[in-house]
Amino acid sequence: MDKVLTFLNTVFVQGFWKTFCVKWVWQTFCVKWVWQTFCVKWVYQTFCKDLVGKKLRFNSWKGWIYLLPAIILLLIFTVYPIFNTVMMAFTNNYDSLESIGGTSFEFGIDNFITVISSGDTFRTAILNTMLLCVVTVPLSTMLALLIAVALNSIKPLQKFFQTIFFLPYVTNSIAIGMVFAALFDVVGDFSKPYLVESWGFINTLLGKIGVQPVNWLDGIGVFGDATYWPKFAVLVIYIVWNALPFKILILLGGLQSVNKQYYEAAKIDSTPKWRVFTRITVPLLSPMIAYVVITGFIGGFKEYTSIIGIFGDSMADGQLYTMVGFIYDALPDAFYGEASAAALILFAIIFAVTMVNLYVSKKKTHY
Amino acid sequence: MKVELRNLTKVFPSRDKKSGKDVTAVNNFTFEIPDGKLVGLLGPSGCGKSTTLYMISGLQQPTSGKIFFGEEDVTELAPENRGIGLVFQNYALYPHMTVQQNILFPLQNLRGKDKMTKEAMLERAYEAAKLVQIDELMDRKPSELSGGQQQRVAIARALVKMPRVLLLDEPLSNLDARLRLQTREEIRRIQKETGITTVFVTHDQEEAMSISDVIVVMKLGVVQQTGKPQEIYDNPTNLFVAKFLGTPPINVFKGRVENERLYIGENAVLDVKGVKDGNVTAAIRPEGFVLDENGPLVCELSNVEIMGRDVSIVSRHSESLNPTIRSIIDADNRIDATAEGVRFTLKPHKVFLFDAESEERLYFEV
Structure with missing residues (x-):
């Protein structure tokens, strides 16, 4: 019991609140994204549907009034932050200026240089x-495809399994992360097996098929001296598992x-399965x-909560730093300029990767 | 390959287990499809014609009864082992493949001793494409083809593996009227050229009559009549068949027989030797009317439609079971469209009598 308390204490007091806030911000952004999409759709249907080919005219003031709440919220929480981020990122010495209440902001790319040359981190x-x-x-997509096909081919209990597979989607990812940490955790001194109180669920399972125990979360075991890969493996398993429900849902919908x-x-033409x-x-x-x-890919580039959930605030002593982790880590120290620059870099990377994705998928997909 | 259906029955269990009744889609269907013929399964929707087709294909299992291809019992055989080609109502062409890939697909599935080289497959695909005249379109996707072209691709895909039996499910229902005429001739030509036993399903009697060697008329899962199109048209066994075949549809009257004479209303219109006295239903083909100033059948003239080749007279009669009577007369006859009434005599071989209760045919000597 003590151990659980200590564990909870570490996670909650040291990391949870910050994480919670961060998570909340992310989620509101997602909600707003949905809002936005609906707004655009609504605007289109209200003003533009009959105007295809004609000059667009927004002369219905009623429409604007209906839109006003959404527009104000979007301006405050989406449009302004975006512009502000760009502005902060391109202001030299933003952080020091801010702290001394300076006013002479100077345009420049110093923040980007600081970020890129910040070395290892x-x-x-x-x-x-x-x-x-x-x-x-790729891993989660392939797994999701197989599961979706399997789900689609069974008749009894299909709805039941559908619900089961969808559960991770509606579960808090920090909570899932803690459960995963508990599954992989070794309680006691790993180097002295006689002192180990619990090898953890996964190690016990692996032990049954004759695999040596691994100290997953601290990164000691089968992978030799490299402490990185066991942690990475845990993280991959978690992310894949967490990504499955959404993908299964989409693919199953497609299949049906x-x-x-x-x-x-195909059957009549005796096509093998x-x-x-x-x-x-x-196809x-x-x-x-x-x-x-x-x-x-977009979600993958924004990976953060999973790492906090499993490895806590330190992100495995910085070994499992990600882009978003880097950004958030800069915030409590008031390095807003650097954080903004890093955010823009992340945006550029996601943008480029998505473009490549779209280009490839245009060639390979059949609509 | 002749196809034989013996006491074929398909019962769909009711979805509502408590109150619902099981649905018998096909009831005790026995029929032999002769080798190399084109057979049309004809009937209104829900009469079990598609179910019959799918049972022949093996996609549906009969509840009871047997199916033979030649001497071989295929009732338990999986669809892929029956050696059939099936053309679906909406063609089911793979949308992501080109025409050529679509036609090649069944050949690429062949395994074991039937496995073909790439060149041989291509050759066969081109042969099939030539037969249905789409060899110019091999690189197109199905979405880039017209309905008629898609239909031909579907036929080519079904033919390319040289099936023992070709099955077509409502092959013309997605085509416009003009294309339908053209395509049904095409189907006839392809069937004649290949000599494959072909079964096709349709609800359009004109379509079935025009291209089939043999027609099977079905109603509510029960076969009503089988035979050559002209035979069925000239000699329907019951009122349903008489009504279902022919455009414009047959004219139906309430009538009675007294002393071997048929009365419609007050007048005796026809001698019917060998029919007992009683109430009957009289059905008269549109071409069974002859204009006659002193004719016994007196109708109220509604209007006259000039078709060019012939004239269609629309009239009314109090005993008619159709709202109007439509009779087709040679255009040489002069008719006064402003007249109040019109009188006909009847051609005996175009008049069919049916029992008023059972709707079964009552035969009389002509």
Whole structure:
């Protein structure tokens, strides 16, 4: 019991509040994004639907009044922050100016230079983020595809399993992270096996098939002296598991809208199952797969809460720094300029990757 | 390959387990489809014609009864082992593949001793494409084709693996009227050229009559009549078949038979030898009317439609079960469209009598 309390204490007191706030901000942003989309749709339907081909005229003042609450919120929480971020990022010495109440802001790219030349931290952050994306996105997409196809092919209990697979999506990711940490955690001194009180659930399971225990969270064990990979493995498992429900949902929806006659036609032509999957199912699902991969990459680049959830505030002593982690870590120390610059760099990277994704998917998908 | 259906029955269990009744889609269907013929399954929607087709294909399992291809019992055989080609109502062409890939697809599935080289497959695909005249369109995607072209691709895909039986499910229902005429001739030509036993399903009697060697008329899962199109048209076994075949539809009257004479209203209109006295339903084909100033059938003239080749007279009669009577007369006849009434005599072989209760045919000597 004491240990649980200590654990909870560490996570809550040291990291939780900050994390919670950060998480809250992210989530409101997501909510607003949805808002925005709906607003755009609404504006279009209200003002522009009948005006296709004609000159756009917004002369209905009523419409604007209806939109006002959303517009004000968007201006305060989305538009202003974006401009402010850009402004802060391109203001030299923003941080020191701010702290002494200075007013003569000077345009420049010093913040970017500071960030890029900040050495190991930034490099680790970029490398980690890239590596996470490259590993988790294909892995989770493939798994989700297999699970979705399997789910689609069973009749009894389909709704039940659908719900089960969707549960992680509505569960707080910090909570999931803590559970994962508990699953992998080794309680006691790992170097002195006789002192270990609990090897943790995963190690016990692995022990049953004869695998030596690994000190996952501290990074000691099978992978030799490299302390990085066990932690990375835990993180990958967590992220993949956490990413599955959304992807399964999208892919399953896609699968259920595929015309059954394609499968009947394939059946009559005695098509082997694997060929049906690769030649019919996957191409017909390609728009959904593209969507899932693109959003997966965007989500992957913003990975942060998972790491906090499992490894706590220190992000495994900085070993598992990510881009967003880098940004948030700069904030409590009032390095707003650097944080803004890093945010813009992250934006540029996501933008570029998404462009590449879109380009590839345009060539490969069938709509 | 002849196809034989023996006592084929398909019962769909009711969805509502408590109150609902099971639905018998096909009831005791026995029929032999002769080798190399084109057979049309005809009936209104819900009559079980598509279910029959899908049972022949193997996509649906009969509740009871047997299906034979030649001497081979295929009832338990999976669809992929039956050697059939099936053209779906909406064609089910793979939208992400080109025409060529679509046609090649069944060939690429062949395994074992049937496995073909790439060149051989291409050759076969081009042969099939030539047969349906789409060899110019091999690189297009299905979405870039017209309905008629898509339909041909679907036929080519079904034909390319040389099936023993070709099945077509409402093949013309997605085409516009002009294309439908053209395509049904095309289907006839392809069937004749390949000599493959072909079964097709339609609700359009004109379509079925025009291209089938044999027609099977179905109603509520029960076969009403089978035979050559002209035979069925000239000799329907019951009122349903008489009403279902023919455009414009047959004219139906309430009538009665007294002393071997047919009365419609007050007048005796026809001698019917061998029919017992009693109430009957009389059905008269539109071409069964002859204009006659002293004719016994007196109708109230509504209007006259000039078709060029012939004239269609629309009239009314108190005993008619249709709102109007439509009779087709040779255009050489002069008719006064402003007249109050019109009188006809009847061609005996175009008049069918049915029992008023059972709607079964009552035969009389002509």
